Amino acid sequence: MESLRTHYSIDVTSKEYGKTISVAGWVEDIRNIGSIAFIILRDRKGTLQITILKKEDIKIFEELVNISRESVISVEGLCKKSDKARNGYEVIPHKVNILSTAETPLPLGVVDKIESELETRLDNRFIDLRKQEIQAIFKIRNEIIAAVHEYLKKENFIEVHTPNIIASSSEGGTDVFKLKYFEKEAFLAQSPQLYKQMLMSTGLDRVYEIAWYFRAEEHNTRRHLNESTAVDLEMAFIKDEEDVMKILENLVFSMWKRACDCKEELDVLKQKIEVPKLPFKRVKYDEVIDKLNNNDCDLKWGADLGSEEEKLLGKIMKKEGHEFYFITKYPIEAKPFYTMPQESKYSRGFDLECKGVEIASGSQRIHDVELLTDRIKACNLNPNDFKSYLKAFRFGMPPHGGFGFGIERFLMNLLDIRNIRECILFPRDRTRLTP
Ligand code: ATP
Numbered sequence: 001m002e003s004l005r006t007h008y009s010i011d012v013t014s015k016e017y018g019k020t021i022s023v024a025g026w027v028e029d030i031r032n033i034g035s036i037a038f039i040i041l042r043d044r045k046g047t048l049q050i051t052i053l054k055k056e057d058i059k060i061f062e063e064l065v066n067i068s069r070e071s072v073i074s075v076e077g078l079c080k081k082s083d084k085a086r087n088g089y090e091v092i093p094h095k096v097n098i099l100s101t102a103e104t105p106l107p108l109g110v111v112d113k114i115e116s117e118l119e120t121r122l123d124n125r126f127i128d129l130r131k132q133e134i135q136a137i138f139k140i141r142n143e144i145i146a147a148v149h150e151y152l153k154k155e156n157f158i159e160v161h162t163p164n165i166i167a168s169s170s171e172g173g174t175d176v177f178k179l180k181y182f183e184k185e186a187f188l189a190q191s192p193q194l195y196k197q198m199l200m201s202t203g204l205d206r207v208y209e210i211a212w213y214f215r216a217e218e219h220n221t222r223r224h225l226n227e228s229t230a231v232d233l234e235m236a237f238i239k240d241e242e243d244v245m246k247i248l249e250n251l252v253f254s255m256w257k258r259a260c261d262c263k264e265e266l267d268v269l270k271q272k273i274e275v276p277k278l279p280f281k282r283v284k285y286d287e288v289i290d291k292l293n294n295n296d297c298d299l300k301w302g303a304d305l306g307s308e309e310e311k312l313l314g315k316i317m318k319k320e321g322h323e324f325y326f327i328t329k330y331p332i333e334a335k336p337f338y339t340m341p342q343e344s345k346y347s348r349g350f351d352l353e354c355k356g357v358e359i360a361s362g363s364q365r366i367h368d369v370e371l372l373t374d375r376i377k378a379c380n381l382n383p384n385d386f387k388s389y390l391k392a393f394r395f396g397m398p399p400h401g402g403f404g405f406g407i408e409r410f411l412m413n414l415l416d417i418r419n420i421r422e423c424i425l426f427p428r429d430r431t432r433l434t435p
């Protein structure tokens, strides 16, 4: 336990009544009514009340009522039962330690009723993150990631860490951040794709990474970040993509279930969530096209779904009783070069959709080096840029598949958060590079 604090606000029980305790945190509010003052002190678990009678200790009284909001203090005092105070007790201070004085005015209020613009909030993220409802998002995030480790460990996956500075683009696209690597040119990895596949040739045949995706996409949308995180997974010796989809749906289920257990945080966020039913519906791409076309949406065969089409499909699927569904058997031309083709124009690629938003993409991959080289060329890429990747396919590569599953995308759907920027501590978007 920290020396400046013996108790967190909500951990104090009737056992402490009548005893001396130390509490520490931020001064959320000060109410001075002349002869008596109340300080609301906030710590990571909640808030508590400090009560000071002027006549009892004029020095401490003056010190506390003149402190600026959001200053950091520690207080030693008597823990006194009080039915009127929050948590059923108040602290009568006999020693106050001002650890850090907050400047005034605050760039952003913590408990103000008026809602600030997202931009202002993000500019002052360190204060924004002091709000209970914002912290709740990251506490839930922490829990769902714990659920990832737990579930995947149970399924015999090992966690790996692959390079973020790489020599060729991982997804083949042009949306890459270039950087100078001594005398060479390098890129920030769009995903661990190439490396996790290379690991499939090693015998470490089930791997995952909580990965950073760096994507130089120019668009500024409410569901894209330029730096995001994902559960990125690869598994070998699969029969086909269905093996991968089973792991993905069970993973999503475990994460969602764990989030349902975060009762306190969900209350703070005023969210009610229910565990989804397994298995998730599988819808073939061709059926998706039919469904869309029957609803006045004209999507050409072969194209990837745009956000509007995804949204419409989400509505159609919801009517049919599905919030989660896989779109399977994508046209090969809509999927990246490493995707396993099927019956020439189709592929073993799939997306997982949640409430009309893509949350994951995966596939069975090509493990034959000739076919892979052909696909690289067909996608207008140069096999020479993929030499070290391709080499891993020439000396024994088992059939394999995997997926990339966006953590922020998942969170925004889980908690009905409108903007993905709320789901990452310090978002990077088209214009934001600080804080
Ligand atoms: P989208 O079509 O939605 O832009 P994508 O198909 O380009 O995504 P993939 O390469 O399939 O993305 O990445 C796998 C998953 O990673 C996505 O389903 C999504 O959950 C997440 N993801 C990808 N790009 C981003 C991004 N720019 N911001 C946030 N999450 C992302």
Ligand code: MG
Binding pocket: 351, 358, 360, 361
């Ligand atoms: Mg995708």
